[in-house]
Amino acid sequence: MKNELIDRITNIFHETFGRAPIHLVRAPGRVNLLGEHVDYNDGFVLPAAIDRATYIAVSPTNTALSTLVAVDFNQQASFSPQTIPSKTQAEGSPLPEWAHYPAGVMWSLNEDQLETNGINAVYASDVPRGSGLSSSASVEMAFMLAWQTLSNWTLPPMQRALLGQKAENQYVGVNCGIMDQFASACGVENKLLLLDCRSLEWKTIPLPEDVSIVIADTTVRRKLTSGEYNKRRAACEEAVRLLKQDLPNIRSLRDVSVEEFNRFADKLPEEVSKRARHVVEEIERSNQAEALLEAGNIQRFGELMNQCHASLRDFYEVSSPELNAMASIAQSLDGCYGARLTGAGFGGCTANLVAREKADEFARTLGARYKAETGLHPEIYITRASNGAELLT
Numbered sequence: 001m002k003n004e005l006i007d008r009i010t011n012i013f014h015e016t017f018g019r020a021p022i023h024l025v026r027a028p029g030r031v032n033l034l035g036e037h038v039d040y041n042d043g044f045v046l047p048a049a050i051d052r053a054t055y056i057a058v059s060p061t062n063t064a065l066s067t068l069v070a071v072d073f074n075q076q077a078s079f080s081p082q083t084i085p086s087k088t089q090a091e092g093s094p095l096p097e098w099a100h101y102p103a104g105v106m107w108s109l110n111e112d113q114l115e116t117n118g119i120n121a122v123y124a125s126d127v128p129r130g131s132g133l134s135s136s137a138s139v140e141m142a143f144m145l146a147w148q149t150l151s152n153w154t155l156p157p158m159q160r161a162l163l164g165q166k167a168e169n170q171y172v173g174v175n176c177g178i179m180d181q182f183a184s185a186c187g188v189e190n191k192l193l194l195l196d197c198r199s200l201e202w203k204t205i206p207l208p209e210d211v212s213i214v215i216a217d218t219t220v221r222r223k224l225t226s227g228e229y230n231k232r233r234a235a236c237e238e239a240v241r242l243l244k245q246d247l248p249n250i251r252s253l254r255d256v257s258v259e260e261f262n263r264f265a266d267k268l269p270e271e272v273s274k275r276a277r278h279v280v281e282e283i284e285r286s287n288q289a290e291a292l293l294e295a296g297n298i299q300r301f302g303e304l305m306n307q308c309h310a311s312l313r314d315f316y317e318v319s320s321p322e323l324n325a326m327a328s329i330a331q332s333l334d335g336c337y338g339a340r341l342t343g344a345g346f347g348g349c350t351a352n353l354v355a356r357e358k359a360d361e362f363a364r365t366l367g368a369r370y371k372a373e374t375g376l377h378p379e380i381y382i383t384r385a386s387n388g389a390e391l392l393t
């Protein structure tokens with residue numbers, strides 16, 4: 001898949017711009033094992049960059065204009081630092097929606113006084129869109145690296161991640177946390193990443209050799225969910241505002257223990273209370289992750305993943321019938337330690353932690369049973385933790 005994609009974008013680059021591209025850039029999607037919907041609550045997350053990515057074939061131009069071909073949309077767009085604030089193309093028409101991600105990256109860099117030279121670029125991705133695997137962060141981190149490579153500044157990966165998040169928050173309009181851009185920028189081969197979303201300190205944790213991460217795609221795509229996502233975030237902020245009456249020192253739900261929450265939960269409106277309960281308990285679960293993995297206690301870690309799914313389903317209410325079917329079939333299968341929806345929810349994929357020697361059989365049986373139950377044809381694959389954004393040439 002990877003080599004096919006690279007050949008494809010290289011050929012299209014040649015056809016469109018009349019020469020070979022100078023650079024190839026890759027930035028991965030991510031899967032998250034624990035710590036869901038806690039990044040914007042200052043919690044801990046445990047994602048890994050995956051072996052599916054956005055690839056860009058790119059060369060500099062000597063004008064301010066950037067011309068992009070999005071192979072997956074079969075469309076082209078041109079913009080410059082002058083046209084992006086109004087979300088328009090060089091000739092005045094509105095930017096197509098896919099172009100908001102690369103244009104947002106240019107906007108965010110320019111806001112920080114970082115120059116973005118004009119580029120010619122062709123890009124494509126094998127991270128399915130709307131599947132909870134952060135296809136948009138992978139596009140952002142790929143363009144961030146492309147502009148860095150062709151301009152006169154260099155930023156550490158975490159800084160690129162933060163500027164990508166700013167692009168998504170302020171230009172695209174999704175109030176996301178830092179997890180996706182972080183994983184896409186900072187991923188490390190064969191490692192899980194443990195990020196403290198408050199201090200932004202992070203470390204790698206080796207993925208135990210005898211387990212595999214299996215991604216199971218329900219094939220039901222998330223639709224227009226930025227509204228629901230932003231509402232969840234607002235509910236968390238509301239919970240903090242109300243809990244401050246009794247716990248004046250809290251800055252975010254990270255500062256509320258499960259015990260304190262239980263004491264004051266009744267004072268919150270029901271919906272706000274359910275949302276906050278998920279966050280407080282999920283931060284408590286993700287707090288245990290490192291010690292459990294270090295002790296090799298995959299069994300218990302997997303149970304926490306299962307609890308996370310139930311909490312996302314019942315309290316945070318971001319699951320779907322298909323995600324629930326996929327997770328509960330998986331949880332009943334031999335060799336599966338834990339299964340849960342991954343990413344924002346509302347559709348997309350589950351992440352499964354499976355004994356390595358059982359992984360192939362697990363994937364086959366899960367696929368067959370999901371198909372029998374839902375009539376849908378899922379895509380199920382064993383993924384590898386990969387490096388973050390990188391220059392391939």
Ligand code: GLA
Pocket residue numbers: 035036037038039040134176177178179180343344345
């Ligand atoms: C999306 C957001 C992330 C994070 C997850 C849920 O992927 O982009 O910042 O909030 O949802 O954990």
